[in-house]
Amino acid sequence: MTAPMPYQYVVLRAVPRAEREEFVNVGVVLRCQAADFLGADFARSPERLAALAPDLDLAAVDAALGVVCDVAKGVEGGGLPRLADDGRRFGWLSAPRSTVIRPGPVHSGLTTDPAAELQRLMDRLVR
Numbered sequence: 001m002t003a004p005m006p007y008q009y010v011v012l013r014a015v016p017r018a019e020r021e022e023f024v025n026v027g028v029v030l031r032c033q034a035a036d037f038l039g040a041d042f043a044r045s046p047e048r049l050a051a052l053a054p055d056l057d058l059a060a061v062d063a064a065l066g067v068v069c070d071v072a073k074g075v076e077g078g079g080l081p082r083l084a085d086d087g088r089r090f091g092w093l094s095a096p097r098s099t100v101i102r103p104g105p106v107h108s109g110l111t112t113d114p115a116a117e118l119q120r121l122m123d124r125l126v127r
Contacts, residue, residue, distance in 0.1 A: 005032050005035055007031060007114055008107065009029060009031070009106070009118075009121060010104055011025050011103070011104040011107075011126070012025070012065070012101055013103070013104055014044065014049055017053055024048045025125050026043070027041060032111065038086040038090055039118045040069045041069070041119070043126050056100075061100060065101060
């Protein structure tokens with residue numbers, strides 16, 4: 001049996017109107033250094049987002065979430081940051097920002113399978 005490995009994750013939040021301090025969880029970014037793993041996934045609910053902001057541009061939300069996934073994969077160029085390794089990419093993805101898509105606080109845990117843990121967190125916290 002594989003020994004559990006520590007990991008860190010952030011939940012991505014859609015915050016359509018910052019002044020109201022309301023948000024909907026839309027994704028997760030997970031990093032497991034021991035497994036050399038950095039992954040991101042998202043699932044947005046148009047109905048839940050419309051309840052907070054009926055005029056929200058869902059295409060812009062999808063584009064922002066796509067950028068998160070591209071950065072997690074190490075895609076560079078086209079306006080994306082050039083970050084040398086998973087640690088720096090996770091740091092960039094988990095840094096506070098004032099955009100519609102914002103990371104929540106960094107949390108940690110233990111897993112034997114980071115990819116499966118990412119999906120478990122998605123099921124538990126987003127879907």
